[in-house]
Amino acid sequence: MHHFSYRDGALFAEDVDLRRIADEVGTPVYVYSSATIERHYRLYAEAMTRAAGDGKAHVFYAMKANGNLGVLKTLASLGAGADTVSEGEVRKALAAGFPPERLVFSGVGKSESELRFAVEAGIYQVNIETESELDLLSRVASQLGKRQEAVFRVNPDIGAGGHAKITTGSSENKFGVSFEEVGRLYARAANLPGVRMMGLALHIGSQIRETESFEAAYAKMATLVGELRGEGHRVERLDLGGGLGIPYDIPKEFDHGPGLIEAYADMVARVTKGLEVELGFEPGRLIVGNAGILMTRVLHLNPRPSKQFLVVDAAMNDLVRPAMYEAYHEIWPVAEPKPGTPDIAYDVVGPICESGDTFTTGRVLPALKPGDLIAFMTAGAYGASMASTYNQRLLVPEVLVKGAEFAVTRPRQTFEQLLGTDRAPPWLA
Template identity: 55%
Template sequence: MAAPLPVALEGADPTFADLIAARPALSAHALDGLLMEEVPLARIAREVGTPTWVYSAGTLRRRFRALRAALDGAGLRASIHYAAKANDNQAVLRVLAAEGAGADIVSAGELRATLAAGIPAGATVFSGVGKQPDEIRLALREGIFQINAESAEEIEMLSAIAAGMGLRAPVALRVNPDVDARTHAKITTGKAENKFGIAFGDAHALYAQMAALPGIRPIGIATHIGSQITEGVAAYRAAYARLAEMVRGLRGAGLPVERVDCGGGLGIPYRDEAPPPPEALAGAIKATLGELGLPVMLEPGRWIAGPAGVLLASVVLQKQGHARRFVVADAAMNDLVRPAMYEAWHGILPVSPSALAAPCSPADVVGPVCETGDTFARGRALPALPPGDLIAFLDAGAYGAVMSSTYNARPLAAEVLVDGARFAVVRPRQTPEDLLAHQRLPEWLTPAAGTFPGAAPPA
């Protein structure tokens, strides 16, 4: 039985009802409160504790299938390579591997993680501006599907390493189309001043040079213009049109082009954004690259994993200041850093059925870390939340746990996967002992008790 949901304070923010309605994995029950799929979040908090990341397997599957259907519906020969940097939990990777996802990785650690989850190197793209020689050797030994080269210097390194191994590295040239995706400055990647890729004007000559090098098999071109793109597909169309122009030029010069890597970056609605649907992205690819007759690749991360997760937290206390009410949670910026790093907006829902239906007033939601930046929201419409009440930070499935730290000596939170009516801990909560387990003292720093003036002598 669904719980009645109040209209929140007037303003630009979505109501609780709006937030839940837009997220199919969530529902409000009159007795159990907020549910992820069929599991009450309060039950997870009782059994696992807080803070805890909670992921919906059903959402991962649903969103992957929606993207697959959009690409197929446009008549594209397309492969989907999930960007492991968004969420590299083994359970998340295994759910997507079972759906037929390949991987996009940016480190040897991510390659090992995706291999362990059942995604073969032959379905994996290795991106990133700073691949190290040992990482390249590992990728080549494992039979990597594609390496996206981002500089002339990297191409020379790839050539030397692959030739020394008696191999030919499958290399795509990452081209910077100098397109502004109109996203946050810290996650834009396709403008001329960004560190990524080869300048468009230099790419043709460099591709020709690459084709002449030993140990290199040039296979195509790649691009990625940014993350959390929500303002239509115009930027995609502009970038892909430039790629199509380049492919025609390379072919005209007799150079081989096997495929085009279209990158990722499609945004999700954290607040009230209206990002383009996957059908619009597929249409942009079809309109600009379709006539080339080449396979295309996509590298989504946030679009698949973001809406699949919440960060479940408990209220430590409410602090009433002269002008502001503060809700202090046991989750902090070391858990979910996006609000502090990107000024990101995340929906916040109370979990209990009574709180979901209670009157709201403005509150700042903060964590216990000793930083003013440890603030999740300001002036958010929330009910009274006494100590012990639960709250859920929405759309935290991407760039959440993977960006966590142990700042302030705070152990890493647990991670849970929900699948229908069942759930399981997929990463146990770190313990305080774990924080010290891998530290070592040099032999000259033997423990010395009672040296602080006034310290009590050892018992």
């Protein structure tokens, strides 16, 4: 479910007319709904708490999906933790109000300086992905006089996801240590001075809309927990990662509801029953995906004998998912179409100088004209967080709505700021 709907002939975000945001902030612009973020987090957290049974459930929001400060503060205020993958994300999570004891540090390529900062900050857990990282973490923590709590991220050789580029659990992917190595590494870690091994983690992919792949991977992990305990090791935590998908094709009259979350929770409860571990979860897209839109304005129509191009002021640097993943986004006119408005098949494209700057081809939409506003729906995850200044385009502003109020939580970049990041070499100054 999301909180974007037509009212009095216009598309609203909660109780805010999107035309007002376009007038005051300009386009293109990302708009997020607080009510949607809050609802999705609560649904997920409550379901995972039930799934954990007598154990504890920890929900760490995967902030790579959307690192907007307003979004982060909203989730921190609800009691969420954060799954981070860089020192920058750790720093931003702390700045947003997440306490260090609710932070997990993931990622396949952590540097010495990043690990040092995380250990000094006192974070809850490091997810170790290689043997060399194990040694590095132990050395860094020992130098600081600490023992950092950590888990091994295991590659279960079960990959899943909505696209090959977001599948992470196959043996062909770069993530995690192999099943064959876990026992040896766990035994090694027990004798290292700077690490306290607490358990295991995995993450098999993103945008997964079924539970079978999760169940197969989790069953392997449950068996591994038993084997490690049989060898005398302590295994108190099992981080099950994220990856549960969302619907990108949202009919205006239909609420998909929490069905997949409940099915997932039931499966987790069944597979982990009797393990007596604390469960960790790292949802990202599931929390924020449907909570955001990218609003853009039609610039030009470019008719051809065989098709009609609709040129908008957003581009692939603002929303790269269609170009990178062949991703689908619903497109809704901000002005509700009047009865009898003809439908036209458009190729919706942006201003960037390459043909890859195409959001969709042959999409049937109500007839549009220059100046009209449209919204790319379900753009709250991996939209603004993956944006760039390609073609020297300014980073897009982000707006957070709560009820009848809205605030610009990231202003539009200025040309002075864009140019100010460069430096001429002294021989050309």
